[in-house]
Amino acid sequence: MPGQPLLVCGATGSGKTTLLQTMAGLIPFLVRPQAFSGSVCLDGQPLSGMTKDAVFSAISVVSQAVEDQLWDLSVEDLIAFPLENRGLAKPKIRERLQELLDELELTGLCGRRVLTLSGGERRMVAIAAALAIAPRLLVLDEPTTGLDPAARQRLVRILRGLGKEVPSLVIAEQDPASVGEIVSEVALLREGRLGGTRPALSLMKEDAPWREAGILPPFLYPNRSPARATGETLLAVDGLKSRLARADGRAVLQGIDLEIRAGEVVGLIGRNGAGKTTLFQSILGLSPTTAGTIAIGGECADGWSSARRARSIALLPQNMRRILFHMTVMEEVTFAITAGKKSSVRQSVEDQAMTVLRKYGLGDDAGTNPFALSSRQQALLGLVCAEAANAAVAILDEPLLARDLEGRRMLQLFLDTALDRGRAAMMISHDLELVEDVTSRVLILDDGEIAFTGETEAAWETPAFGKLGWAPPRPWLKQERRHAAP
Amino acid sequence: MRLHEVNFFVKLAGAFAVMLTAWLVPGWQYGVAISALMLAFLWAQRVPGLAGYMKGVGLLTVLVMGSWVLNLMVQGMSLLDALPIAAGMAARLVTTTAAFYFVMETSTPGSILAAASAARLPPVATLVLSLTFGIIPMLREDFQRIADAQRARGMEIDDVSLALKLRYALARGVPLLVQAIRMAHAISVSLSIYGFDMRHKRTTWRNVGLFVEPQLYPRKVHS
Numbered sequence: 001m002p003g004q005p006l007l008v009c010g011a012t013g014s015g016k017t018t019l020l021q022t023m024a025g026l027i028p029f030l031v032r033p034q035a036f037s038g039s040v041c042l043d044g045q046p047l048s049g050m051t052k053d054a055v056f057s058a059i060s061v062v063s064q065a066v067e068d069q070l071w072d073l074s075v076e077d078l079i080a081f082p083l084e085n086r087g088l089a090k091p092k093i094r095e096r097l098q099e100l101l102d103e104l105e106l107t108g109l110c111g112r113r114v115l116t117l118s119g120g121e122r123r124m125v126a127i128a129a130a131l132a133i134a135p136r137l138l139v140l141d142e143p144t145t146g147l148d149p150a151a152r153q154r155l156v157r158i159l160r161g162l163g164k165e166v167p168s169l170v171i172a173e174q175d176p177a178s179v180g181e182i183v184s185e186v187a188l189l190r191e192g193r194l195g196g197t198r199p200a201l202s203l204m205k206e207d208a209p210w211r212e213a214g215i216l217p218p219f220l221y222p223n224r225s226p227a228r229a230t231g232e233t234l235l236a237v238d239g240l241k242s243r244l245a246r247a248d249g250r251a252v253l254q255g256i257d258l259e260i261r262a263g264e265v266v267g268l269i270g271r272n273g274a275g276k277t278t279l280f281q282s283i284l285g286l287s288p289t290t291a292g293t294i295a296i297g298g299e300c301a302d303g304w305s306s307a308r309r310a311r312s313i314a315l316l317p318q319n320m321r322r323i324l325f326h327m328t329v330m331e332e333v334t335f336a337i338t339a340g341k342k343s344s345v346r347q348s349v350e351d352q353a354m355t356v357l358r359k360y361g362l363g364d365d366a367g368t369n370p371f372a373l374s375s376r377q378q379a380l381l382g383l384v385c386a387e388a389a390n391a392a393v394a395i396l397d398e399p400l401l402a403r404d405l406e407g408r409r410m411l412q413l414f415l416d417t418a419l420d421r422g423r424a425a426m427m428i429s430h431d432l433e434l435v436e437d438v439t440s441r442v443l444i445l446d447d448g449e450i451a452f453t454g455e456t457e458a459a460w461e462t463p464a465f466g467k468l469g470w471a472p473p474r475p476w477l478k479q480e481r482r483h484a485a486p
Numbered sequence: 487m488r489l490h491e492v493n494f495f496v497k498l499a500g501a502f503a504v505m506l507t508a509w510l511v512p513g514w515q516y517g518v519a520i521s522a523l524m525l526a527f528l529w530a531q532r533v534p535g536l537a538g539y540m541k542g543v544g545l546l547t548v549l550v551m552g553s554w555v556l557n558l559m560v561q562g563m564s565l566l567d568a569l570p571i572a573a574g575m576a577a578r579l580v581t582t583t584a585a586f587y588f589v590m591e592t593s594t595p596g597s598i599l600a601a602a603s604a605a606r607l608p609p610v611a612t613l614v615l616s617l618t619f620g621i622i623p624m625l626r627e628d629f630q631r632i633a634d635a636q637r638a639r640g641m642e643i644d645d646v647s648l649a650l651k652l653r654y655a656l657a658r659g660v661p662l663l664v665q666a667i668r669m670a671h672a673i674s675v676s677l678s679i680y681g682f683d684m685r686h687k688r689t690t691w692r693n694v695g696l697f698v699e700p701q702l703y704p705r706k707v708h709s
Contacts, residue, residue: 026675026679029678030674030675030678030679052678053681053683056678056679056680056681057681060679061679067672068668068671068672068675069672069675069676069679070672070676071595071624071669071672071673071676072594072595072596072620072623072624073594073595073596073599074594074596074700074701076596076691076692076701076702077595077596077599077600077691080690080691081676081680081682082680082681083689083691084599084603084688084689084690084691085680085681085682085683085686085688086681086686087686087687087688087689088689089689090689090690090691090693093689093690093691094691094702097691097702098702101702101703107703110701110702110703111700111701111702111703113594115624115627129680133681284637284638285637286634286637286638305637305642305644305645306634306637306638306644307636307637307640307641307642307643307644307645308640308642308645310637310638310639310640311640315638315639321668322631322635323635323638323639324635324661325632325635325636325639325658325660325661327660335639335641336639336640339639339640339641339642340640340641340642371664385639389640
């Protein structure tokens with residue numbers, strides 16, 4: 001309904017993306033399913049009776065996998081693309097472009113190629129492009145994915161201010177709290193079936209409906225993993241400086257010092273574009289450095305090839321498709337175990353792989369092509385490969401699994417297994433509640449340096465965290481405790 | 487770097503002119519000199535991916551010269567007579583590839599779209615030009631990213647023999663094909679949802695003349 005933004009929530013794999021793609025006209029206009037029935041109406045008019053151009057002039061969509069709708073254009077090109085395609089005059093395009101760049105605070109990204117931006121930056125640019133034509137319906141699939149808390153706040157402010165410009169808004173989100181204040185109604189999706197809509201204000205305070213839909217409730221009390229005794233240093237970085245530099249010539253990383261010890265899960269937080277990706281790429285030797293040393297398992301790894309480093313440090317990127325390259329799931333896992341070397345005990349390796357696949361519920365998919373798996377299954381495959389590789393440190397970049405109950409359980413299983421084996425993990429995430437729950441220590445990356453390292457509980461009160469301008473995790477809990485205090 | 491911002495069509499015309507010159511000059515000495523000048527130009531302009539291109543040029547030169555010398559000698563020509571002819575042929579090809587490499591590497595799909603839209607070309611021509619010249623650098627980057635993915639998964643592709651390196655490079659063909667299909671899908675989705683229509687001529691936000699405006703705001707430099 002116009003003026004009543006709707007939030008659709010559901011666990012990963014519940015059908016949110018399919019539902020939103022259908023609402024946005026992507027299905028069946030661009031993706032033709034084998035079977036399709038029913039109809040979607042916009043302002044009372046069925047989409048099936050409209051031309052493709054009319055549909056996409058009225059509806060703008062930003063997909064969860066935002067890369068699937070981007071190509072090698074610059075920031076300005078992408079935002080102006082819908083206006084240029086509709087033949088608007090140059091002065092009007094430039095005016096709208098300036099408006100959107102200012103409103104979404106994207107002027108600093110001008111001239112950059114979209115594909116070179118961080119995940120959060122890309123998403124904001126795609127949202128700007130979606131807003132460019134002032135659609136009648138804006139469909140956003142997991143819009144806060146990859147956004148840091150400040151960017152989320154900015155997005156919420158922009159969406160709240162859309163008003164008459166974009167009368168209807170539908171959002172699918174696994175993190176309902178992040179967009180709770182801009183939606184008026186919520187519908188929960190469970191195994192492909194959409195429940196009735198409920199007022200957001202009342203539903204947000206409840207617990208059971210969310211759990212029944214397989215999602216973590218918006219107001220979830222902390223459930224901190226017990227801290228474990230730490231052991232030897234598995235990864236040490238000293239004075240690391242990246243060759244990759246910012247527009248002003250300053251290195252993205254300027255003298256990074258950090259240590260990761262056995263038995264700890266370390267959270268790495270920082271603004272979008274702060275250099276988190278460059279940091280783990282530098283550790284793996286995928287991004288060149290100009291200074292500093294890296295030690296893995298107590299040995300200097302400066303002369304090691306990337307592959308040798310990667311056998312000790314497993315990487316799980318946000319988009320697993322970026323590191324999959326085999327034809328079957330089984331091949332991916334056996335590769336993780338053997339690192340591509342021929343094994344004389346192939347059957348034993350496959351048995352080992354199958355054991356881990358079953359542990360994470362992928363036993364029946366051993367023969368499937370990894371690219372045919374859902375995003376959730378690919379993320380699970382990442383956990384399987386990292387565990388099978390038995391790497392000393394696992395780097396998890398924004399694990400999207402963690403927002404639903406089953407995904408959180410799998411992630412916890414992975415972390416527990418790693419810590420039981422005397423391994424460690426580094427988790428890069430903007431989900432501060434997740435960081436609070438599963439990490440024992442936090443690193444804050446700011447301005448190319450580690451601005452804070454210390455216990456997770458202490459991180460939220462530090463000047464380094466304050467400088468980010470983010471709200472600490474679960475701010476409502478603080479208020480609740482204050483009210484409860486005598 | 488200002489030369490990178492020259493209008494795509496001017497660059498394209500320049501590349502054709504260089505190619506014609508290379509093929510029309512009479513002696514092999516001129517051909518070699520032009521190709522050397524062209525390579526020096528690429529170096530001076532700091533064209534991206536030059537190291538990889540130079541490897542390709544080396545291979546091209548060896549293959550062209552080898553095949554021409556062999557062919558001419560089989561026909562009864564002496565080695566000394568065959569060498570200049572082969573060198574001339576290799577030089578022409580090097581010059582041609584270098585000229586178009588410059589155009590391809592310094593023209594983004596956005597700048598090509600802008601130049602074509604400003605010239606009021608039909609949308610189909612705009613699209614074909616942007617994709618033809620824009621997609622090759624994108625595929626090359628994807629090829630590199632797949633190599634990085636293999637490294638990040640522990641596959642040793644650097645500290646190995648040349649034969650193994652070549653084998654691993656060939657093995658990247660399958661994921662590259664998958665990636666190319668995904669890229670084609672992404673471009674197709676992007677064109678549809680952002681309203682690209684073959685029947686309507688496009689406009690552009692950029693100021694286009696001899697140069698194509700690279701960005702809306704000048705790059706910010708922090709103090």
